[in-house]
Amino acid sequence: MSRLVVVSNRVAPITEGEPTAGGLAAGVMDALRHSGGLWFGWSGQTVPDTLVPPDTLAPGLPPAVARSGPVTLYTTDLTQRDYDDYYRGFANGTLWPVLHYQTGLARFEHGEFEGYRRVNAHFARHLAALVAPDDVIWAHDYHLLCLAESLRAAGLRNRMGLFLHTPFPAPAVLTTVPVHAELVRALCQYDLVGFQTEGDRRAFADYIRHELGGEELPGGVLLAHGRRIRTGVYPIGVQVEALRAEAQAGEPESLAALRAGLGDRALIISVERLDYSKGLRQRFAAYERFLASHAAWHRRVEYVQIAPPSRSDVEAYQAIRRELEGEAGRINGRFAELDWMPLRYLNRGFPRRRLMPLYAAARVGLVTPLRDGMNLVAKEYVAAQDPQDPGVLVLSRFAGAARELDAALLVNPHDEAAVAAALDRALAMPLEERQERHTAMLRVMRRNSLERWRDRFEADLRDLESAAGAA
Incomplete structure (x- = not known):
């Protein structure tokens, strides 16, 4: 050959x-x-x-x-x-x-x-x-x-x-x-x-x-x-079985620390490079809309945004980093309590062996790029979930992955109210519906594997x- x-x-x-x-x-x-x-x-x-x-x-x-x-x-x-x-x-x-x-x-x-x-x-x-x-x-x-x-x-x-x-x-x-x-x-x-x-x-x-x-x-x-x-x-x-195995193996001490910090709060997680195409500004605005319109979730949910730096020598990327840092502080200033920080914004990367347990622990995977070729984070989140008690993927209709993962909650990232409503629906979704959606997405992902x-x-x-x- x-x-x-x-x-x-x-x-x-x-x-x-x-x-x-x-x-x-x-x-x-x-x-x-x-x-x-x-x-x-x-x-x-x-x-x-x-x-x-x-x-x-x-x-x-x-x-x-x-x-x-x-x-x-x-x-x-x-x-x-x-x-x-x-x-x-x-x-x-x-x-x-x-x-x-x-x-x-x-x-x-x-x-x-x-x-x-x-x-x-x-x-x-x-x-x-x-x-x-x-x-x-x-x-x-x-x-x-x-x-x-x-x-x-x-x-x-x-x-x-x-x-x-x-x-x-x-x-x-x-x-x-x-x-x-x-x-x-x-x-x-x-x-x-x-x-x-x-x-x-x-x-x-x-x-x-x-x-x-x-x-x-x-x-x-x-x-x-x-x-x-x-x-x-x-x-x-993605390699579905390998990712699920990493999610199960994980790093026990870091996962235990996460669970201890969350208590009984539900975790919303997003992991994206710090890039304007990923819709991070719009995502923060939608989460703020969610907090403002769904007060029943206060103290019951935390959103973790991991955004590793990208092309930090390009001015457009420097500007979005400054803006997101300011927005994270403003949103926390508006809604946080002494015992609750609704948004944690981490401007650094983590190895995959630490991310997979985080995905598995998250009740909602929030993946809302303005436009993306595929977006493997969406697929990694689904692969990491426990099939018996899976989380819910909220996914931008403008990600390539939306063509395959149509059992996710598909949203327009430009519509803050719709994303906020999808977060509420995802957090409240009953187990049977979560399992059905997860099974449908896994079926497609196994067929279209890496x-x-x-x-x-x-x-x-x-x-x-x-x-x-x-x-």
Whole structure:
């Protein structure tokens, strides 16, 4: 079997003798170990621009940073200029907000787009020295929309696929990016493009048809720029049994401390990166509305919001952190009692082995992003629950997970009153209804597992002919 080559912005570390941290990383690493292969990406390190003049970024074999059996990890550094243009600039200053329908927060600079293409080309030059002719290349996410174009320019005819972890916006939203045509032309150099939901895939197909005059054929095949591009829907999942086992094992002392602090109060939990797409401002406002309109729950419930810092060198993220800290203090100031703090806001991360017992202990999982590709927190919360006495998931209809977890209480995160009412309903829901909803969601999650996501995408990519693409 030909090797699998995984390319992503960052590379998951290999720790000998220990499981790979994080479900996605574990799934990709399992695929690599099965067929043998390599994982390539940015090291996370930057070097001064003066040490790496642009004309010296010649192709070459980067040093391997780790090996485990048939899997090898390779990384490359970026210059500070590359990081500013590619990562802070176009990827997260332009693409991320637009992909999440936050066009008012997007900015665009032609120089940053050129930096984005420059880094994609830099990745491609290194990969050209690593990849064999029959290798299959699987790229991940919005950082690498132009990678296949650069690899094709370097002469590679390998099978290439991209899985987009974020949403793909409707054409009217994508076209707000001044270089949308260049981006989609580059994206069409992939043989297979995978999406989280049919809505995302349909948005891409609509762009091809209406903006490019392309054609859609049966089986999700699109014709554009003289190429045939296969598209598919691959909802990413979680390892259900492993997460439930972690929830049961847990850390007894920390769980005991939590239960002691809660007493007989019900726990509402949210765990999200500190990001404007996650709807944290709106969530705090909805919880305040819940406290104001449902006084019977005072002293009987606590809401814990865990929000690890994200992209803290970007001003928009600094601003939301300041705002949420202020809102948490204001809400507690309005409603707290000497023996009750209704909202606990923790601006730091926790290892998964500590989060799973927290999920299991929570009566309500509150997951209300404004827009999300999938949102694995929603699935992790469901997987962690005790099937005999499960909690209730309150989920944004704009998360990709809502297409599968329709037995959750689905809400519009922009509707504070509706979210407040859903919290009241979730907290009061009888056991039989909670069990029915949980069973229905588990059934879907076991069918669309992490392993099935990985295996389906890889199989579809390998099934393509090596010279696929000529229309």
